[in-house]
Amino acid sequence: MGDTFQSQPEFFEVELGESLLSRTETLASFRELGPPDLVHVIKTTGTSARSRDIGSYHYVSGVDASSSAALAAYINSLTYELDQNPGFFSNKVAYKLKSGAYCCFNAFSRVDVRVEVRIPGSVDAYVVDLRGERHETTPEIWQEVYLSALLRSILYADDANYRLAGYRKLDPISSPDAEHRFLQAAENLFFKGWQLGSDPEIQVATVVSNHLTAGILKYFGEASRYEQAVNLFEKLWAREPEVAALVAQSYVGMNEEIKAVQVMHSAIKETPQSYALLHAQVDFLRSKGKHEWALKVAKQAVNCAPSEFVTWAKLTECYIDLEQWESALYTLNSCPMFTYNERDLHRMPTPARSHLPVKTFITESGLVDEESARDNEADVALLRLPAPALRGTFAKAYALLGRLVSSIGWDELLRYRSNVFVMEEEYRAQKAAVTQPEDAAGAEDDASIRGMAPVDSPAIASSTPPQPSTASGAAKGLDGEADDSAEHSEDDMDSNELQPASADARKSQLGINAAANASSQSIPTIKISTESDHEREKQELEDYMKTMNQPSGPQADAADDDATRSSIQVEPPPLEKPAQASSGHERSESTSTAVPGDLSVASHNGTGVNGKPGPIVNGEHDASIAMAEARQKEKNMGFSFRDKRLCERWLDNLFMVLYEDLRVYTIWRAEIAHFRTQNLAYRKTGTEWEILGELALRLLHKDEARDAFQRCVDVKFSAKAYLRLLEIYTEARDVQRSLWTAIRLTAYHHRWYMEGSFPGAVATSLFKLIKTEGLAKVSYTLVSMSPPQAILRLMQNYFAYATAFKVPGYDF
DSSP: OTTSBSSSOEEEOSSTTHHHHHHHHTGGGOOSSOOOEEEEEEEESOSSTTOOEEEEEEEEEOOOOSSHHHHHHHHHHGGGGBOSOOOSSOOOOOOEEEEEEEEEEETTTTEEEEEEEESSSOEEEEEEOTTSOEEOOOHHHHHHHHHHHHHHHHHTSSOGGGOOTTEEEOOSOOSHHHHHHHHHHHHHTGGGGGGGOOOTTOSSOOSSSSHHHHHHHHHHHTTTOHHHHHHHHHHHHTTOGGGHHHHHHHHHHTTOHHHHHHHHHHHHHHOTTOHHHHHHHHHHHHHTTOHHHHHHHHHHHHHHOTTOHHHHHHHHHHHHHTTOHHHHHHHHHTOOOOOOOOOOOOOOOOOSEEEOOOOHHHHHHTOOOHHHHTOOOOOHHHHTOSGGGOOHHHHHHHHHHHHHHHHHOHHHHHHHHHHHBOOHHHHHHHHHHHHHHHHHHHHHHHHHHHHOOOTTOHHHHHHSOOOOHHHHHHHHHHHHHHHHHHHHHTTTOOHHHHHHHHHHHHHHHTTOOHHHHHTOSSOOOOOSSOOOOHHHHHHHHHHHHHTTTSOOOHHHHHHHHHHHHHHHHSOOOOOOOOOOOOTTOOOOHHHHOOOTTOOHHHHHTTBOTTSSBOOOGGGHHHHHHHHHHHHHHHHHHTOOGGGOBOOOHHHHHHHHHHHHHHHHHHHHHHHHHHHHHTTOOOOOOHHHHHHHHHHHHHTTOHHHHHHHHHHHHHHSOOHHHHHHHHHHHHHTTOHHHHHHHHHHHHHHHHHTTBOOOSSSHHHHHHHHHHHHHOHHHHHHHHHHTOOOHHHHHHHHHHHHHHHHTTOTTTTO
């Protein structure tokens, strides 16, 4: 039909303008950089009353969004895509462009900038906020939307999570002048970069960790052109000391390591708490083989930012470098995990029809076989592997786990896992060992065991406040006096007088001062211990008060009376601030001395106030014996929970994901070995080879991955397999195979309207080859391979970019 563009994608609307309305409704859901730019056009058959208007739209990135005139020029260029001469005998109706709208999201101010063009006619630019209200544009808005559009085209150029049908990608920066304007805008808005958000692995965006700095480093880093980045970051370093981390990274990329060390040395004095700067040091030390030094710096980075995933992940990598496998598992288990947020994309209504034309030279080249690419038959077990669905921090954690299993093997990993984490069988055995003594002791006095901690519990040692030495000495002196008076008056005291003393002793067992309760009928809630669960202790106190009316033995009552008298006669010293518990939870006399009148410490030690055998208060001694027996059973059984941790659920799930990968990989390699011994051909579908190649790559088996990807492209056309092979061939410096793979990927990209040269995965790999082999060798090798002329011109665009922007290796 004559209502379609000749070579551009488009989706036709059911109702005129529904795409613009849908974008307006979803503006509030955009969190970070926003969706691709939306271009909406209205075509008409003429100006008569019988004219028919139709609406269509497509997505685009890389268009200069610095002014309304630049956006209007793009819409005007679409008029040349319509077939203006349908032919005299053709039944096609001639359409022409009536109007168009270009929508570009401003990620800084969270508004949508729109330019409406009427052909012929006027250009109207305005801003739509999250509520759908219109506002006037300002120069600041235009600068922000220009930088937002550039960052989207740079960061999402080859992002698999940002792919759309009908998405046209152009070169965002096509000349050195355009690059200069990009740097100027980045400098002006640098300190607003945290508003854009950050990578999924970073929880809180900062001045140096955000999408703006990531885009700058990606653009200059993939072309190995760090000189411009250094010039920009050094200007900003004078205003913000933390930017030194970016300066150091850029110098390391330039192989100016001495300057990088000098920058890190001077900057760490100003900002010692910057984890980005510490990570720059860690990466440099690891590259030099100084893993012990890197470990110390990585620990410091964790202390500076304990809530960030990247700091814990970097520490885990350092432990793996040092082959400290248990510490690596401990650290990996401590990583804070974040929910992955999907990329900002449109939610458009279903179009009436789609138009995705194929350019003629792509069809004639025969490099893209779309029929074979649609072949997605594969075994269900391969299609259901859970690992490819991991995103964000979970994907990074799985990569660390894969590195562990690649280093030590699955059996050793399981052994270290059982040494570090509590296993289910151990938990059941431990529970069975502890339950029996608790039941035996609970039959005598269940309430006391519920409320008491073990004698040598670190919590008791750490929560007992230190008392002055004079107070403890006075307590000892008065203990003797109280003992003598108790001996003379023991025979004269009746049972009615013994019961209140026993009650006071029980209250002191809970940390309540008996003297403070002497003048009050209510139950006091002031405690010496540092526990904060008041409701629980009130319930325990009520349980103890219920047992007051039960008579105790004469010895226990006499000892309780001695303690009560001593507590009444002595004036308690003022409370001091509790000392912090030591790392080893060691108990000394100063920290275990109780307030006068408190029998808790004496009863813990099994002695009375005078050093004599003390009373067994509420079955505490039985509980202590039960706990000691349980610990002895732990030792006899060969394990203890005190040295282990609970494995986080997400890490436990990752172990299961890794098990599935290893199981499938082991079966695959066993089948290949069996077929080779039988001299039989081992056949799989193209999709199965692609999945197996990704599987081997996840498990760090590069040779097996390369073999699988090669077999995949022999069976079907797979852009994913070609992209992986391009990375492998580039790393091996295989120029000819790299160029053949790049030719096919370039044809595929232009088939799906990815017309930009850089940034992109193909350009990055070719620039690596140019850096090592030289531009002349790579370009002459390409000509000698005799590709189709149209494809050769597309490939030469990469070399033209390398020459214009002086990529390393362009001059030899």
